[in-house]
Amino acid sequence: MGSEMEPLFLAWSYFRRRKFQLCADLCTQMLEKSPYDQGPDPELPVSQAVWILKARALTEMVYVDEIDVDLEGIAEMILDENAIAQVPRPGTSLKLPGSNQTGGPSQAVRPVTQAGRPITGFLRPSTQSGRPGTMEQAIRTPRTAYTARPITSSSGRFVRLGTASMLTSPDGPFINLSRLNLTKYSQKPKLAKALFEYIFHHENDVKTALDLAALSTEHSQYKDWWWKVQIGKCYHRLGMYREAEKQFKSALKQQEMVDTFLYLAKVYISLDQPVSALNLFKQGLDKFPGEVTLLCGIARIHEEMNNSSSAAEYYKEVLKQDSTHVEAIACIGSNHFYSDQPEIALRFYRRLLQMGVYNCQLFNNLGLCCFYAQQYDMTLTSFERALSLAVNEEEAADVWYNLGHVAVGIGDTNLAHQCFRLALVNNNNHTEAYNNLAVLEMRKGHIEQARALLQTASSLAPHMYEPHFNFATVSDKIGDLQRSYEAAQKSEAAFPDHVDTQHLIKQLRQHFAML
C-alpha cells in the first residue's frame, strides 16, 4: 500500500505525524529523482514543495522554542557591558536579587543556589544560570543543574549539534549556504520563510539568516511584522540588544502578538532591566487578558528577584487560566513545601502525577512530601520508584540524599549513613551529602573525619552556609579558635541572618578580647 501512495502526500503525512526523519528521507529520494540545482526549479512546483517540506522537516527535528533558549555563556556573562548601572539599586536588577523582603522561607529552611536565590520548583534552560558574580562562581556548576554552561555561546551546544548533523549526512549539508543567492529567495516570501527558519534553527548561521531577513523585509517594504521579529531574534542572538529592541517594538506597532511581547521582554531581561520587562508584560496583558505565557513571565521575574510570595500569586493566576500548567504547579508546590505545608505541596505534586508527569524528580518530591506530611505508607515506595526512574547518577544521588533525610527523621543513623554514602558514590561532588555525613560522623565522635568531610563540602560549595558553620562549631569544640572564627565569618557572609553564627562569632570575639 505504502509504496503505491503518492510520495509527496506520504511525506506530508509523515510531517504531520511528526516523523521528521522519515519525511526528510523521502524528500531526499524525491529530490534525487528530479534533478535540481541547489534551489528548486521554478518551473517545477512539485520539487519546490518537496524542497520546502524537507527544509521544514529538518528544522522541526532540531527546533527549540527561541523564547526559552538561554544562550548566555560564561564569557557573555562576565564581560557583560549591557547592564546600565554597575551598582544598581536594590529591586531593579536581576544580579542583586536582594535579601528576602517578603518574608518567604529563609535560607535556614529553603536551600539556595549559588547566586543566592532559593531553589526553584522548575528548571528551564535559563534557570540554570543565575548570574554569577565572579569568574570562579561562573565556572562552578550551580547547585541544582548539572550541565555546566558553555564558555561562550558561540562554542555552545548549538555548534556541537550542528557538527553532529553534518557528520550524519554523508553528501554534505542539504543546502549549501555559501552558494545561496539570497536576493533571489527573498523575492519569494513563502520560500524565504521556510528557508530562514532552516538557516536559523538547523544551521545556526545567524549572520546568513540575518542577511536573508534583511533582504526579505526590504522586499516586503517593511510591512511584514514577521520579518521584523526574525531580525530581532537574530540581533538578540548576536548580542545586539538595543537593535533587537527597535525591531521588536516596530513589529509590535504593526501587529500585536504575544510572541513579540515575550521576545521583547527577553531583551529587557538580557539588559538586566526586570522592571521594564514587568511593565511590558503588563502592557501585553492589557491586550491579551489572561494570557498564560505573559503571566508566567511575570511570575518568573518575581521569582528571580527573590520575591517568592508575589511569584506564587502570579503562578496562581496562571493556574486559574490553565489548570494543567506544569511549571506553575511545580513552583507553587515547592513553595508550600518550604513554607512548612508539605500536605498542600503533596496535593500539587499528586496533581502533576495525575496529569501524566512520570519521572524521577516527581517521585522524589512525592516521597519527601509524603514523609513530612506523615503519610509513611507511601514514602518508601515513592523513593523506590524515583530510584528506578533515575536516568543518570546525579539524579540517583539526589534521591539517595533525600532518603538519607528520611532515615535521619526516623532516627536510623546507620541507614542514614549508608544513604549519604550512596549519594556520594553516585555523585562525588554532592556537597549536601558531605555535610550531613560529617554531622553523623560528629555524633559518633569521629572529629577528624567530620572535619575532613566539612572541608571538602565547603570547598565544593562556598555559597552554602552549613559546612562553614559546622566547621566553625567543630573547630570551636576542639579549641582551634582561629579556624573557627574564619569559618564562622564565611558562614556569616553566606547567610547574614543566621542567629547561631552570630552567636558563635560574638563568643569568639569575647575569647580573643580576653587574650
Added chain:
Amino acid sequence: MAEVKSMFREVLPKQGQLSVEDVTTMVLCKPKLLPLKSLTLEKLEKMHEAAQDTIHQQEVAEKERHITH
C-alpha cells in the same frame, strides 16, 4: 480524673535558679525537592545526547578504519 490528679502532684520549684545551657548543634543541609525539567530543556538535553552519540560513533568508526588500514 480527680484521683489521678491527687496521685501525681506537679512540682513547681519556687526557689533557686533554672539554667538552660544553649548548646550549638550542627546543622544538616535541608531536604532537596528536585526541580522538574521544562520540555525545552528535556528536548535540548536529548538532542545534545544524540549529537554526542553520533560524534562518538563516528570517532570509533574512524579509529577502526585506521587500525584496519
